[in-house]
Amino acid sequence: MTARRHLLGLEGLPRTELEQLLSRAHEYREGRVGGRHLSGRVVANVFYEPSTRTRSSFEVAAAGLGAHVLNWTVTGSSASKGETLVDTAKNIAALGVSVIIVRHQHSGAAALVARSVGCSVINAGDGQHEHPSQGLLDAYTLWRRWGGVLENKRVAIVGDILHSRVARSNLHALKALGVKLVFCGPPTLLPSHLSQLGVDVTTELDVALNGADAVMMLRIQKERASEALFPSAAEYHQRWGLTTARAAALKPEAVVLHPGPVNRGLELSPEVADGQRSLILEQVENGIAVRKAVLEAVS
Amino acid sequence: MILRGARLIDPNTRTDTKTDLVIRDGKIADKANAGEAVIDLDGCWIAPGFIDLHSVLRDESELASAIRGGFTTVVAAPESASSVKSDQIRVLRAAPLTRGLEGNELGEVAATTLCLSQGFKPLNRAGVLRRALQYSNRTLLVLHAEDPSLTGAGVIGEGLTPTRLGLPSVPVAAESSIIARDLQILEETGGRLHFAHVTTARSVELIRHAKARGLSVSADVTPHHLTRDTSAAEDYSLTARVWPPLRSPADLAVLKAGLLDGTIDAIACDHVKVDVLDREHAFEACAPGCEAFEAAVATAFALELPPARLVEVFASAPARLLGLAASLAVGSEARLTVLDPRTRSVRGVVSGRFNTLEKP
Numbered sequence: 001m002t003a004r005r006h007l008l009g010l011e012g013l014p015r016t017e018l019e020q021l022l023s024r025a026h027e028y029r030e031g032r033v034g035g036r037h038l039s040g041r042v043v044a045n046v047f048y049e050p051s052t053r054t055r056s057s058f059e060v061a062a063a064g065l066g067a068h069v070l071n072w073t074v075t076g077s078s079a080s081k082g083e084t085l086v087d088t089a090k091n092i093a094a095l096g097v098s099v100i101i102v103r104h105q106h107s108g109a110a111a112l113v114a115r116s117v118g119c120s121v122i123n124a125g126d127g128q129h130e131h132p133s134q135g136l137l138d139a140y141t142l143w144r145r146w147g148g149v150l151e152n153k154r155v156a157i158v159g160d161i162l163h164s165r166v167a168r169s170n171l172h173a174l175k176a177l178g179v180k181l182v183f184c185g186p187p188t189l190l191p192s193h194l195s196q197l198g199v200d201v202t203t204e205l206d207v208a209l210n211g212a213d214a215v216m217m218l219r220i221q222k223e224r225a226s227e228a229l230f231p232s233a234a235e236y237h238q239r240w241g242l243t244t245a246r247a248a249a250l251k252p253e254a255v256v257l258h259p260g261p262v263n264r265g266l267e268l269s270p271e272v273a274d275g276q277r278s279l280i281l282e283q284v285e286n287g288i289a290v291r292k293a294v295l296e297a298v299s
Numbered sequence: 300m301i302l303r304g305a306r307l308i309d310p311n312t313r314t315d316t317k318t319d320l321v322i323r324d325g326k327i328a329d330k331a332n333a334g335e336a337v338i339d340l341d342g343c344w345i346a347p348g349f350i351d352l353h354s355v356l357r358d359e360s361e362l363a364s365a366i367r368g369g370f371t372t373v374v375a376a377p378e379s380a381s382s383v384k385s386d387q388i389r390v391l392r393a394a395p396l397t398r399g400l401e402g403n404e405l406g407e408v409a410a411t412t413l414c415l416s417q418g419f420k421p422l423n424r425a426g427v428l429r430r431a432l433q434y435s436n437r438t439l440l441v442l443h444a445e446d447p448s449l450t451g452a453g454v455i456g457e458g459l460t461p462t463r464l465g466l467p468s469v470p471v472a473a474e475s476s477i478i479a480r481d482l483q484i485l486e487e488t489g490g491r492l493h494f495a496h497v498t499t500a501r502s503v504e505l506i507r508h509a510k511a512r513g514l515s516v517s518a519d520v521t522p523h524h525l526t527r528d529t530s531a532a533e534d535y536s537l538t539a540r541v542w543p544p545l546r547s548p549a550d551l552a553v554l555k556a557g558l559l560d561g562t563i564d565a566i567a568c569d570h571v572k573v574d575v576l577d578r579e580h581a582f583e584a585c586a587p588g589c590e591a592f593e594a595a596v597a598t599a600f601a602l603e604l605p606p607a608r609l610v611e612v613f614a615s616a617p618a619r620l621l622g623l624a625a626s627l628a629v630g631s632e633a634r635l636t637v638l639d640p641r642t643r644s645v646r647g648v649v650s651g652r653f654n655t656l657e658k659p
Binding site for chain 1: 458467468535581584
């Protein structure tokens with residue numbers, strides 16, 4: 001396994017390294033490796049945004065590798081006292097931690113932390129930029145489902161692409177693995193210049209779903225309606241939601257993913273979220289194996 | 300002091316000749332006295348002192364930077380600290396166009412008011428601008444064109460780099476729609492409007508069109524908007540964290556063409572020194588600004604502006620807009636900027652009795 005000091009994003013990660021990470025995750029997933037590679041090491045979860053799933057997933061993964069997990073709560077403490085991000089990062093590193101796992105509301109925050117400290121940094125989501133461990137676990141979930149072959153599969157990514165770091169990480173990982181990608185969402189939620197990244201872009205959900213082998217439904221923040229990005233949750237569900245009828249029209253073996261937490265009845269109908277095609281719970285399960293592989297790779 | 304061997308360039312008088320210049324008691328003198336010190340400026344250009352139209356002065360150390368940048372006059376934007384003074388170069392002040400720059404009430408105008416400026420703050424209420432234009436008559440109004448509802452959380456212009464990096468972007472219309480609005484008002488009221496730091500191709504087109512219709516409108520562009528596009532944000536580099544936001548390469552090309560053909564009148568630095576602690580955050584959370592005084596002349600050289608146009612954008616045009624003298628005539632106050640075209644840099648300045656030519 002190549003030693004990487006940081007995992008800040010998936011953009012530019014060579015296919016061989018991606019595949020090594022997925023294979024290693026698979027070994028963890030199938031219980032072929034145990035070992036407490038991080039025994040005696042401290043891993044710090046530094047979350048500037050509330051997150052239960054990602055933080056817990058990293059915590060379980062780190063504990064599984066024998067690390068001590070330090071949960072550094074930022075909201076309401078140092079951040080509100082005007083301490084800079086650089087300052088906070090240096091203070092945490094000074095505690096002797098091996099890995100800082102950082103989640104922040106601003107794009108580029110993880111890169112800034114990485115530049116400021118001597119230890120390894122894992123980006124657990126920075127603004128609208130990337131969420132690489134989520135991108136890897138999504139890729140792994142499909143890789144596992146499809147027996148390790150992603151080449152020429154067709155994946156639709158649907159929803160709020162503009163604000164989504166998951167969409168960007170998915171794009172880089174899946175594209176590198178040979179997937180054909182189509183992005184779909186309301187015109188107000190598609191970033192400019194998206195098609196220049198070598199993906200198809202459409203505002204018509206049925207076009208995106210046509211021939212898809214997998215559909216990634218992104219979470220919609222309900223507050224976006226009040227920002228005049230779409231008229232209402234009901235209209236969103238009708239035009240860009242994966243309804244039971246739309247799901248029924250997918251290819252028979254097509255699967256549905258969602259990074260969670262799901263707004264039932266908004267991005268997905270409850271029947272689809274809990275249905276045969278849904279890999280949503282498997283994503284959560286796979287997340288631990290993937291994060292073990294990531295923690296091992298950076299430390 | 301005899302400045303020997305330089306080429307004198309003054310577009311106002313269509314001067315472009317190689318001749319000696321004598322400075323005595325802070326003024327331009329007609330002939331040298333015996334024993335006067337000689338400064339060899341062979342190969343250099345002497346121009347009327349450069350005037351910066353729009354910068355934020357927070358402390359006096361920035362004036363040293365302005366001097367090194369070749370400026371003998373700096374117009375401090377309303378956001379500047381009132382304590383900043385200089386006995387070396389001329390520091391003038393733009394009066395606030397609206398009280399507290401809040402955009403609601405008119406700022407006070409005195410007989411000595413140089414210009415009225417809204418600094419870096421948008422003027423949301425078109426009605427206030429209309430009143431200001433009616434009331435101010437011949438005073439130059441310096442505007443920052445921005446519709447904050449279009450800016451939103453944006454920190455940079457639209458482009459592939461911002462999309463990849465997940466940086467919220469600002470559409471072109473955030474600037475151009477306000478320029479269009481303001482020009483419509485100007486056409487009705489009369490008055491003199493100046494758009495500071497324009498960044499988009501559409502802004503240049505609107506201003507070109509308005510000038511062709513005879514409106515009294517002018518504009519400036521900053522060194523950084525002439526040299527950096529949105530790709531400067533790669534790796535979240537804070538060189539791209541400036542305000543107004545950086546734009547596309549296509550916009551840069553039109554800004555350069557506009558500067559060359561006179562649609563854009565001047566280069567203004569928009570020098571803003573940012574506290575180091577305000578730069579220790581993620582890109583979006585950092586305070587915007589860049590220290591531009593010392594980059595300005597090199598930028599103009601890099602654009603390959605003809606010498607007379609280069610002097611115009613830094614000296615004659617700002618002087619004309621503000622009603623200041625920019626003269627190399629005998630008897631006038633000595634304010635001059637000396638450039639070395641071989642190194643594309645500033646050789647030094649003379650500002651009254653102060654100069655940086657004697658100790659290079």
